[in-house]
Amino acid sequence: MSVISIQNLTRDYGRRRGVFDVSFDVSEGEAFGFLGPNGAGKTTTIRHLMGFLKPQKGACTINGMNCWDNRAEIQQTLGYIPGEIAFFDDMTGPEFLRFIARYRGMKGDGRRKELLDRFELSPTGRIKKMSKGMKQKLGIVAALMHDPAILVLDEPTSGLDPLMQSRFIELVMNEKERGKTILMSSHMFEEVERTCHRVGIIRQGDLVTVDSVDELKAKQQKKFIVTFENSKAAEAFLKEDLQTEMLTHHRVAVTVGDNIRDLIAAMNRYPVQNITAPNQSLEEVFMQYYGGEQA
Amino acid sequence: MNATLYKREMKSSWKLLLIFTAILTMYVVLMIVMYTPEMLDMFQQFSATMPQLMSSFNMNFSAESLTLLGYLASGLYGFILIIFPMIFSIIRGNGLVARYVDRGSMASLLAAPVKRRTVAVTQMAVLITGIVWLVVYASALELVTIAAHAPEQADTATLLKLNFGLLSLHLFIGGICFLASCLFSESRYSLALGAGLPGLMYILQLLSQAGDQTEGFKYATFFTLFDSDAIAAGQAGAMGGVWVLLGGAVILYAAAVVIFTKRDLSV
Known part of the structure; x- marks a missing residue:
């Protein structure tokens, strides 16, 4: 059964920017790599999945629910790492995580401690003063602490050093084993190669191919x-x-x-x-x- | 309403509210304490000899404005009680929505099982709480200070009418700022409309009072709908404009929430 489904999604920003007639599905328990150079339309596609943007044409659904009409309900079981991390600069790391947990209506702290330990993150101090990597780690913890069944990850390893990148890849593989459905965008083949069954390649807004990783490797x-x-x-x-x-x-x-x-x-x-x-x-x-x- | 978000935003508001509360305290107490028979004579002489100058400061002291409330209606309700809550609305109105969208941190609020409508209504409630606090505080302070300094001039009913009018005006201004904030993805456009429109309207209001040639400007500004002098003087129909402002405010906030719920957000 497909958990994430995108059908003929189109958003034309003019001058060949946007996404054009993009369709693909991600099945339950599958890890799907969404590959493309910068500016190819990965983030635009993901924003439609998040219900931030309304499709000009086509539709996206998650668990059968329309991503625009049922966006709040979908978020119940979804974890999202944005491509550009921007939090509330005036908060400290722990304040932000506590805020998100309460705001989401979580009881308790969920997987917060486990995730902080995993990324060796002690996020004291104001978010404003944090390095890009620190913010990225904080974003990972904020996105996963409620243990969502679906992960939408927009270039999740950007800003992480190589050690933390591979630690994140391990985390994604663990989540996959735990049956999570994962959509992960990247501009590096090597990154999705290790975690994903299938890869969709997008270029200039066109989804050029959806192939298994093995097929791509052979080519x-x-x-x-x-x-x-x-x-x-x-x-x-x-x-x-x-x-x-x-x-x-x-x-x-x-x-x-x-x-x-x-x-x-x-x-x-x-x-x-x-x-x-x-x-x-x-x-x-x-x-x-x-x-x-x-x- | 999301209580967690409301608390966070009130925490961001309170410093600004504290500063403005202190400023209002100073001016309100000072204006009421300054109200003495000698000072009234002085102002009347000024008005008689230099009517243009006095009116350009928005102080029109005629016979009917010699009551304490008449004097406050011109002095306090023409400037201090307009400007400071208006600045609060401009700063917070922009900060509650457009700034988050501009910076991208709105994504954190939307990537959660919280409806956009809930986010918008919560932010609106934060803005309205601040406005109500400033006006209610000023009203209470006026009542207390008048009771202590000039109990013979106490006219609670008229004072409450004045402040109800003031509240409606500020809810309307807040509505403009909030709508601007929900309408634009960039802070600068939100500020241009949210600060520009009320600012321009206020200047037109000042001009309309400056002389006969510019009096016509009063038809071009919504500030005319809150006629503090007429309310203080107890003129019939003086509250009519206030109800228009209040109704307008309801429409502005409702439009802002609907627009925020339906628009594309590239965050």
């Missing part, structure tokens, strides 16, 4: 930069049966799909000094999958 191409001892070797290497590109006299970029063994075999025959795998931006990864013009 994924890797780029390596090989450095040779001399330019002669580099030039000779270009003639190998590989997708190569000369960068400088000594350095060659190689793109491989499922033929990494060919690359290794070829490299064995040349005086290779070094090999690196540069981080690929989502846009690059995206281009490899689907080609098309640069955004």
Whole structure:
């Protein structure tokens, strides 16, 4: 059964900004990755799910309830981490968490303490003075302390250091095991790859594809930069049966799909000094999958 | 109403309310204590010799305004009791909704099982509480100070009428500020309307009293609906405008709540 459902959602901000005819479903207990570069329409889509925006066309439902008409009721079992964290600056961390708990009508503190411990957060001091990472952690605790069944997470790891990022990913995996339905947006493939079954990729407001993570991985191409001892070797290497590109006299970029063994075999025959795998931006990864013009 | 939100917002209001309460205390007590027969003579002479100057300060001391309430109606209800509650409405009106939407912290309030209508009604109640407090406090202070200083001039019924009019005026101004706050996603637009419109109307009111050529401005400003001089003088029909203000306030608040409930919020 699908818990989150988006059908033909359209919001046109003009000049190709917005979201256009986006449709996808997230089933109960599923973790869905919502991937796209900045400004692609991830947050706009999520704002419709939260009932902040009314669809111009199409509709969104959560648990069968319309996201605009039944927004307060839906929030009962939903946890939301906003893409841009903005709290009440004048409050301290504990004041804010207590306020949200009472405001939501929670009895007691829920999972507050457990979550604070998990992220090693002691949020004393005014929110105004907190670092971005601190605010992000506070946002995570505020969103999850009432133990919601559905999680809507808009770039939840932004601002977190790598240790806390992986701790958050662990938390998401735990929640998934506990049967939670999760929609998580990100602009990094690696992040959703570890947590999600399926991934939807949005670009310039169009949902380009919905695929399983395994399928995407199979299509994924890797780029390596090989450095040779001399330019002669580099030039000779270009003639190998590989997708190569000369960068400088000594350095060659190689793109491989499922033929990494060919690359290794070829490299064995040349005086290779070094090999690196540069981080690929989502846009690059995206281009490899689907080609098309640069955004 | 959400009690948790109400408490938080009242906590944000109280410093401002404390300051304005102190200012009102000073002016109200001072104005009433200044009311002595000698001072009245002095003002009458001023008015006779320099009518333009006095009226431009919104102090028109004619024969019927020689009662204590007539004197307060011009002095207190023309300036101090208008300006300070109006500033309160402008600051808090903007702060209760538009500022949160502008900064994005409204998302925290909406990402909870609390209806938008409840959020709006709660914020409205916070604004109205502040306005009612300032007017009720000023009324009580006037009653006490008059009883102590000039008991022979006490006219509780007229004083309460004056303050009911004042309350209606401020609820109306608060309604404009609150509607502006619910209408715009950016603080600057909310402030432009919420502060600009009442400010402009007040200036028109001052101009309309400054001379015969500008008297026509009184038809362009809602401040005319609260005619404190006429109410103090007990003129028939003086309360008519007050009811219009009160009715207008109800419409403004209702419109603000409906608009906030139905609009798109990019937070």
